[in-house]
Amino acid sequence: MSKIVVLAKQVPDTANIRGNAMKEDGTVNRAALPTVFNPEDLNALETALQIKDRTGREVILLTMGPYKAVEIIKQALYMGADAGYLLTDKKFAGSDTWATSYILAEAIKKIGGVDLVVAGRQAIDGDTAQVGPQVAEKLNFNQVTYVTALNDVTDKAITVERDGEFQTEVIKARLPLLLTVTSAANTPRYPSARNMLRYFKADIKENIPAEKRAEYERNGWVIPTLTFADLKDINEAQIGLKGSPTKVNAIRDIAVQGGDLKMYDPQLDGVKALVRDLMKQYVEVQS
Amino acid sequence: MKTAVFIEKRAGTERLRNVTLELTGKAAALMKPFHGEVVGIFVGDRLPEDTDDLFKYGMHRVVFYNNAKLKHLHSIAIKNIVAQFVKSEKPDIVLFGATHTGRDIAPLVAAQIYTGLTADCTQLVIDDYRDKGKILYQIRPAFGGNILATIVTPDHRPMMATVREGVMPLPEQKSNNTVKFEELTVDFKDEWVKSEFLRIIPKISKVDLSAANVIVSGGAGVGNKEAFKMIFQLAEALGAEVGASRAAVDFGFVEKDRQVGQTGSVVRPKLYIACGISGSIQHRAGMEESQKILAINKDPDAPIFGIAHMGIVGDLKEIIPLMIRYLREEG
Ligand SMILES: Cc1cc2nc3c(=O)[nH]c(=O)nc-3n(C[C@H](O)[C@H](O)[C@H](O)COP(=O)(O)OP(=O)(O)OC[C@H]3O[C@@H](n4cnc5c(N)ncnc54)[C@H](O)[C@@H]3O)c2cc1C
Ligand SMILES: Cc1cc2nc3c(=O)[nH]c(=O)nc-3n(C[C@H](O)[C@H](O)[C@H](O)COP(=O)(O)OP(=O)(O)OC[C@H]3O[C@@H](n4cnc5c(N)ncnc54)[C@H](O)[C@@H]3O)c2cc1C
Numbered sequence: 001m002s003k004i005v006v007l008a009k010q011v012p013d014t015a016n017i018r019g020n021a022m023k024e025d026g027t028v029n030r031a032a033l034p035t036v037f038n039p040e041d042l043n044a045l046e047t048a049l050q051i052k053d054r055t056g057r058e059v060i061l062l063t064m065g066p067y068k069a070v071e072i073i074k075q076a077l078y079m080g081a082d083a084g085y086l087l088t089d090k091k092f093a094g095s096d097t098w099a100t101s102y103i104l105a106e107a108i109k110k111i112g113g114v115d116l117v118v119a120g121r122q123a124i125d126g127d128t129a130q131v132g133p134q135v136a137e138k139l140n141f142n143q144v145t146y147v148t149a150l151n152d153v154t155d156k157a158i159t160v161e162r163d164g165e166f167q168t169e170v171i172k173a174r175l176p177l178l179l180t181v182t183s184a185a186n187t188p189r190y191p192s193a194r195n196m197l198r199y200f201k202a203d204i205k206e207n208i209p210a211e212k213r214a215e216y217e218r219n220g221w222v223i224p225t226l227t228f229a230d231l232k233d234i235n236e237a238q239i240g241l242k243g244s245p246t247k248v249n250a251i252r253d254i255a256v257q258g259g260d261l262k263m264y265d266p267q268l269d270g271v272k273a274l275v276r277d278l279m280k281q282y283v284e285v286q287s
Numbered sequence: 288m289k290t291a292v293f294i295e296k297r298a299g300t301e302r303l304r305n306v307t308l309e310l311t312g313k314a315a316a317l318m319k320p321f322h323g324e325v326v327g328i329f330v331g332d333r334l335p336e337d338t339d340d341l342f343k344y345g346m347h348r349v350v351f352y353n354n355a356k357l358k359h360l361h362s363i364a365i366k367n368i369v370a371q372f373v374k375s376e377k378p379d380i381v382l383f384g385a386t387h388t389g390r391d392i393a394p395l396v397a398a399q400i401y402t403g404l405t406a407d408c409t410q411l412v413i414d415d416y417r418d419k420g421k422i423l424y425q426i427r428p429a430f431g432g433n434i435l436a437t438i439v440t441p442d443h444r445p446m447m448a449t450v451r452e453g454v455m456p457l458p459e460q461k462s463n464n465t466v467k468f469e470e471l472t473v474d475f476k477d478e479w480v481k482s483e484f485l486r487i488i489p490k491i492s493k494v495d496l497s498a499a500n501v502i503v504s505g506g507a508g509v510g511n512k513e514a515f516k517m518i519f520q521l522a523e524a525l526g527a528e529v530g531a532s533r534a535a536v537d538f539g540f541v542e543k544d545r546q547v548g549q550t551g552s553v554v555r556p557k558l559y560i561a562c563g564i565s566g567s568i569q570h571r572a573g574m575e576e577s578q579k580i581l582a583i584n585k586d587p588d589a590p591i592f593g594i595a596h597m598g599i600v601g602d603l604k605e606i607i608p609l610m611i612r613y614l615r616e617e618g
Contacts, residue, residue, distance in 0.1 A: 014431030014568070028433040097406075101398060127429045127549075128406035130394040133362075137398035142481035143362050145391045159485065165387045166298045169359070170486040183550075184543075238401075245403030245443040249416075249424065252435045261592060266601030271609040274599060278525070278558070278581070279617055 002115040002175075003058045004048045005108050007135065008041035008076065010069040011125045027253035037072045040120030042188035044181040048118045049080050049189065051153050057116075058082045062107055064092060064100065070204060073223055077199040078191030085111065086204060089228040094241030097126070101134030103239055106231040108139060115176040116158070121146060121183075132180035141176045148184040288323030288421075290314040291378035291445070293369065294349070295388055296335045299489055303335045305452055305497065306384035308344050312458030313450070314382060315345025317413055321421075326350060326376060328471075330368045332358040342467075343460035350376070352471040356480055359487075360388055364479035366395035372471060373400060378445045380423055382411075385449035397447050403440030404447040409454050409576075416441060423448070432549060432572030451553045453497030494544045496530055496552040501560075504530035504547055504574070507538065508563020508584065508603060515540040517607050518562060524614040530554065530574075532564045548573035562603050566591025583607070 012033035021032040048059045061076040061084035063069045073084030087107050095103060108114050117139070119132035129145075136143035149161035151170070158177060162169040163184070173179075202221040205213075216222050228234065237243055262277075264270040292314050297304045307327075314325045327341055327349040334351050341349065352368050369392060373381060381396075383389035385407045397404035405425035416422040416439060423446045425438045440446040496502060503525065505518035515535070522529045530547040531540065547554055549569040559577035564570060566582070566589055574580070575594050582595035583603050592598050599606055 012430070014433060028430070030430065030433070096403065097394070098398060098401065098403065125430055127431070128404075129390055130397075130404055130406055133391060133394035134398040137366070137395045143391070143395070144482065145362075146387050163387060164298050164360070164487075166490055168488040168490065169484055170488070171482050172485055173482040245397075245401065245440050246405060246438050247441060248436050249439045250437040252437075254428075254433055254435060261595055262597050264597065264599045266599055266606055268609060270599065271606060272613055274581075274597065275610055275613045275617060277597070279614075 001055070001057050003060055003111065003113050004051060004116045004118060005111060005114050006041070006045045006048045006059060006061050006076070006081065007104060007117060007119040007131070008045065008061055008063050008072055009038045009120075009123045010035050010063065010065050010072045011038045011123055012036075014124045035068065035071070037075055038120055038123045040122060040181060040183055041072075042120075043183055043185045044118040044120045044179075045076055045079060045081065046186045046188040047147070047150050047179065047181050048116075050150055050186070051116070051158075052080070052082075054153055060085065060111060060114075062087060062104065062111070064088065064103060064107075067204070070223055074199060074202055075191065077202060078195045079189055080192065080195065084223055086223060086225045087227075088225060091228045091236065091240050094244065095239055096244035096246040097128050097130040097134055098246070099239045099244045101131050101138055102243075103231070103234065104131070105135050105138035106234045107226050108135070109233075110226060110231055117141065117178040119178065119180045121180045129180070132178060136178035139176070139178070141178045142173050143178045143180075144171055144173045145180045147179045147181045150185065288318055288321040288380075289326060289376070289378040290318055290323065290380040290382065291326045291328055291373065291376060292346070293381070293383040293389060293392070294327045294329040294335070294338070294341070294351075295384055295386060296331060298388075299487075301333070301336045303337055303340065304384060304386065305457065306386060306389075306450070308341065309452070309455040309457055310382045310384065310450060311341050311344040311346050313411060313455045314380070315462065316458070317380070317411065317423075318345075320413075323379075324348065326378065328369060328372050328376075330357060330365045332356075339466055340460070342464040343462055344458055345462045345464065347464055348467045348469060350469045350471050352473050354473075354475060356475075356477075359484040360391060361480050361482065362391050362395060363481050364475070365392055366399065367479055368471065368473050370396050370399045371473065373445060381445045381447045383447070383449045385451040389449050393447060393449050400445075402443040402445060402447060403438070404449070405438040405440070406449055408448045408450050409435075411448060411450070422446065428572060432568045453553055453555060490544060491542075494528065494542075496528055496545065496547065496554050499528035499554065499556050501525050501527035501558045502530045502547070502554055502556045502574075502577075503527045503560045503562065504532065504564060505535050505540065505562045506532035506564030506570075507534035508565075509535060509540060510563075510604070511538075512540045514604065517604075517611075520611050521560070521562075521607050521614075524611050525560075527558075527560075530559075532567075532570050561591050561595070562607060564591055565589050566594065
């Protein structure tokens with residue numbers, strides 16, 4: 001049976017900015033943000049696990065990132081994924097969505113036997129929602145974006161609902177296929193205690209002392225890594241900062257700052273003054 | 288110079304989406320100093336019936352491919368045809384609406400062509416870049432709206448970008464360009480159609496927040512669905528549209544299509560009234576460009592006051608009924 005790959009990214013928690021992550025000047029100290037499993041990637045994983053529950057297909061998590069991203073691989077194993085790959089290499093650093101999707105697609109080919117890839121709709125740091133579709137293109141897969149529900153699953157096709165903004169589309173999509181899943185699709189399951197006990201020692205090979213290798217192998221605690229050298233056909237000129245068509249030219253932090261704020265009294269007089277000001281400025285809008 | 292605009296029909300209608308008009312106006316403004324051309328590309332079952340309007344917004348030429356098999360979003364087929372157009376037209380810039388259609392097709396096209404795509408731009412400017420001559424500076428929020436990044440695509444062409452609906456102001460119709468259509472010849476392959484659209488379920492309310500001049504939004508602080516009626520009443524008294532924070536949507540006070548913010552609509556009305564909304568970064572990402580913001584919140588330290596122009600600290604359950612009463616008396 002073909003395998004399912006779930007794409008997931010470890011991201012700074014841009015949704016919950018508080019305490020020391022906020023600088024004096026009202027801007028965000030990005031380095032001080034804790035990292036999390038990208039929220040919609042949990043929905044992607046849940047979608048894949050539901051397909052596994054129905055069909056017994058193998059679910060493999062794939063993440064590209066630094067060593068720290070092992071944390072989300074373990075989280076996925078705790079939730080019920082069968083395996084997780086860490087795709088990591090200095091040569092991958094600085095990749096834009098084009099290069100990122102190229103590397104991810106090459107890794108999926110290396111894993112082999114994959115006919116379904118499930119990604120989150122969007123990562124909460126880069127915020128582009130481009131990586132999913134670009135992986136589909138690189139793999140020459142069919143795609144459905146903005147998936148809001150999983151309906152039927154067969155060997156040849158998957159039926160999903162898609163958020164088409166003004167309409168919901170019920171789509172029977174032929175495999176091989178890539179889906180991008182939104183937060184509306186499901187509620188991700190909790191990690192199971194059994195899986196936590198089973199995998200809490202899991203780590204990448206490089207961190208396992210030689211004398212423990214055999215024990216780790218036996219128990220399935222070795223998290224496989226993929227590096228540049230493992231991706232035989234990849235073109236070095238098309239990855240990393242150099243291979244990326246887009247460049248970040250400048251970044252400006254947005255400060256939370258007070259403008260000229262006019263306050264009104266919450267009593268009747270204040271409300272009257274407020275309504276009068278609103279009416280003065282917006283009569284033309286109203287009519 | 289040449290800019291191509293991806294022409295999109297509003298699902299369930301035979302008419303253009305607003306974002307196509309906005310992008311055409313923006314493309315015309317960008318091309319004007321260079322006497323450049325604005326070319327539209329449409330791929331679908333049938334050209335929108337009001338496509339001619341684009342010429343009033345500065346379009347020079349519309350290239351189209353109609354095929355009854357493309358009534359729905361068959362991504363792979365549409366991508367192949369748009370990519371064929373891009374390869375033969377060789378535009379310098381290609382703009383897509385950052386809609387659920389544009390964000391489905393644009394990344395596929397950029398991936399096939401090996402060029403850069405910048406997501407969700409809020410500003411587009413042409414200027415000199417090092418020794419590369421004039422290029423497009425694409426400005427976009429990232430990191431949940433905490434930063435504004437300027438992205439460039441120096442060495443690949445075309446430079447591609449998506450822009451949300453309502454972000455570029457709808458320009459005045461003033462151009463009297465002649466109407467010019469060109470049909471694209473495509474060697475259409477049935478195998479490009481990889482999905483079957485079994486059913487289309489129209490969403491009941493088709494709220495178009497991006498077009499509203501005044502928006503009254505309610506958040507978690509409104510408390511419950513019953514109390515949310517107050518928000519609708521205030522909106523009615525002001526001739527406004529109703530918006531909401533994600534928390535209000537998640538609690539089921541209102542439908543998801545009223546959500547304002549990073550994962551909802553981006554709006555820039557003349558007046559935005561935030562009632563019982565704390566002002567999270569994700570919410571602000573969708574409304575902070577409003578011309579005037581009024582915040583009603585019982586917490587004087589709520590971040591929303593940081594971007595508001597008018598504020599009132601107190602219980603909205605008392606303040607809003609007073610506002611409605613007084614608006615009715617005055618109006
Ligand atoms: C400020 C800033 C702005 C940027 N703007 C652009 C831009 O406009 N265009 C551009 O091409 N690049 C841009 N980039 C680069 C881009 O953020 C990176 O390429 C990033 O690795 C992937 O993009 P994303 O975070 O937007 O992911 P998205 O495309 O939003 O991610 C969608 C899904 O793809 C999968 N995925 C994404 N990354 C990984 C990963 N590393 N491992 C496994 N799965 C993954 C996940 O399932 C995720 O939910 C920008 C970077 C910065 C810092
Ligand atoms: C990836 C991601 C995307 C998101 N996208 C969006 C988005 O698009 N839009 C969005 O809105 N959010 C979004 N969010 C959620 C966002 O982080 C906040 O959780 C949400 O905006 C909070 O909504 P709120 O302000 O209504 O609720 P709260 O933060 O709970 O604020 C309620 C406010 O009401 C006030 N209040 C309570 N009672 C009263 C009363 N009686 N009278 C007056 N004031 C009162 C309180 O003081 C408080 O300030 C997103 C989050 C994530 C992680």
